[in-house]
Amino acid sequence: MSSYSIRDLEQLSGIKAHTLRIWEQRYQLIKPSRSDTNIRNYDTSQLKLILNVALLRNHGIKISEIAKCSNEQIESKVSEISNKQLNYPDQIQALTTSMLELNEDKFEEILNANIEKFGFENVMVNIIYPFLSKIGILWITGAIGPAQEHFMSSLIRQKIFVAIDGLPKPKEKVPKAIILFLPEGEYHDIGLLFANYIFKSRGLKVIYLGQSLPISELTFAIDFYKANFIFTAITSSPNAEKVQPFLEDISKKFEKINIFVTGYQVINKKLNFEKNVTLISTVEELQKIVKWF
Numbered sequence: 179m180s181s182y183s184i185r186d187l188e189q190l191s192g193i194k195a196h197t198l199r200i201w202e203q204r205y206q207l208i209k210p211s212r213s214d215t216n217i218r219n220y221d222t223s224q225l226k227l228i229l230n231v232a233l234l235r236n237h238g239i240k241i242s243e244i245a246k247c248s249n250e251q252i253e254s255k256v257s258e259i260s261n262k263q264l265n266y267p268d269q270i271q272a273l274t275t276s277m278l279e280l281n282e283d284k285f286e287e288i289l290n291a292n293i294e295k296f297g298f299e300n301v302m303v304n305i306i307y308p309f310l311s312k313i314g315i316l317w318i319t320g321a322i323g324p325a326q327e328h329f330m331s332s333l334i335r336q337k338i339f340v341a342i343d344g345l346p347k348p349k350e351k352v353p354k355a356i357i358l359f360l361p362e363g364e365y366h367d368i369g370l371l372f373a374n375y376i377f378k379s380r381g382l383k384v385i386y387l388g389q390s391l392p393i394s395e396l397t398f399a400i401d402f403y404k405a406n407f408i409f410t411a412i413t414s415s416p417n418a419e420k421v422q423p424f425l426e427d428i429s430k431k432f433e434k435i436n437i438f439v440t441g442y443q444v445i446n447k448k449l450n451f452e453k454n455v456t457l458i459s460t461v462e463e464l465q466k467i468v469k470w471f
Contacts, residue, residue, distance in 0.1 A: 180278075180323060182220045184210075190225065190274060190312060191232040198228070205245035207231070222278050229278075230256045233271050266304045273309050277322075277330045285333050298341040299379070302372055303461045306334060310368070331368060338371040348381045354471050356407040357399055359387040361424060363415035369440060370411050373464060377409075380468040393431065400432065407470065408432065409458075412441035422449055429455050438467060 184195045201207045208227060210218040220228075230252050234244050237259055244252065259268065269292055276285040292301045313322060356377055358370050367389050377384045385403050387396070399405065408428075416424045421443045428437060429452040439451075440458040451457055458464050 180222050180326075182222075182225050184218050184220070187220055187225055187228050191228045193228065193232055193235075201241065201245075205241065207241075207245055226275050226278055227252070229271055229275050233259065233268060236267065266308070269305050270309045270312065273305070273330075274313065277313070277326055280326065280329050282329070282333065285330065289333070289337055293337070298337070299375075302338075302375075306368075307461055331366075334368055335371060338368070338375055342371075342375050342378060345375070345378050348383075354407065355383040355385055355403050355405045356409055356467075356471075357385045357387060357396070357403065357405045358409050359391040359396055359399075360389045361410060361412060361415060362390050362392050364411070364413060365389045366411070366413035366441075369413075370409075373409055373411070376464055377467070382468065382471055393428070396428075397431065400435065405435065407436045407438065409438040409467075410440075412439065412443040414443070416443070418443060418447070421447070425449065425451065425455060436470060440464070 184198055187193070187198060188195045198208070202210070208220065208224045210220045210224065212218060227249065231241070231244055233256055234252065235241060239255070247255070256272075269288055272288050273285060275281075276288060289301070292305055296304070358374055358377075360367060360370055370386075370388070374384055374386050385399060385405065387399060396408070400408070412421055412424075425439065425444075433454060435454065437455045438458050439455060444457060445459050458467070
């Protein structure tokens with residue numbers, strides 16, 4: 179069973195650790211276990227409860243009233259609110275709970291309802307990306323295990339594939355091509371897949387080379403397609419120590435190519451970028467790359 183710290187609960191729920199401690203003492207809302215050094219630890223059911231409590235409080239229900247409810251009553255109220263109100267924060271909260279439960283049907287239901295109402299791209303920008311950002315630190319610390327990560331990644335990837343397949347074919351040939359790839363050893367491809375969707379939806383010519391591509395193969399593809407641009411995302415590989423040398427290497431190897439780079443290992447990091455390398459820090463910047471064509 180997964181174990182979460184009070185800081186994990188704070189990050190995921192938006193409720194301050196100090197407030198959680200008060201609730202524990204005043205309402206016995208949650209009862210964490212404690213380590214030998216008296217550190218609080220929470221299981222998945224307690225994290226889910228706090229997420230539900232946060233949602234109810236955001237809709238004006240007082241904590242004193244929530245504390246009187248059973249878990250079943252809390253879940254019923256949350257379900258009623260989530261089904262009636264398709265606003266972004268509530269849907270992010272609902273996705274998080276569904277991921278913790280490995281509830282595929284609920285996860286799919288939430289995505290489908292929001293895509294139908296807001297459109298695929300809006301859902302990616304306003305729900306999926308904030309959701310991924312919200313739980314990202316938990317992947318790094320190990321609070322969320324591979325099963326949960328693979329579960330939600332697989333379902334999100336499926337939605338992106340469907341959206342890409344549904345795009346119309348470009349009516350005119352685009353002279354400039356952009357190559358999308360992940361560095362060798364990198365397999366986190368949701369950002370790359372969404373970039374594929376963004377570029378294709380704008381009518382750009384995209385060469386998608388996918389995960390873990392050796393630089394030698396990238397060189398071959400650039401020469402073969404006469405590509406003018408490349409786009410990559412670095413989440414875990416190369417790691418923090420090797421990412422600067424990697425950026426310098428591809429910048430020199432492809433000095434006449436415009437290189438776009440994004441991902442956890444490069445955003446908000448103290449790195450040097452050569453003139454032909456552009457950092458993409460936000461989804462909004464990703465959407466504007468089309469101006470280069």
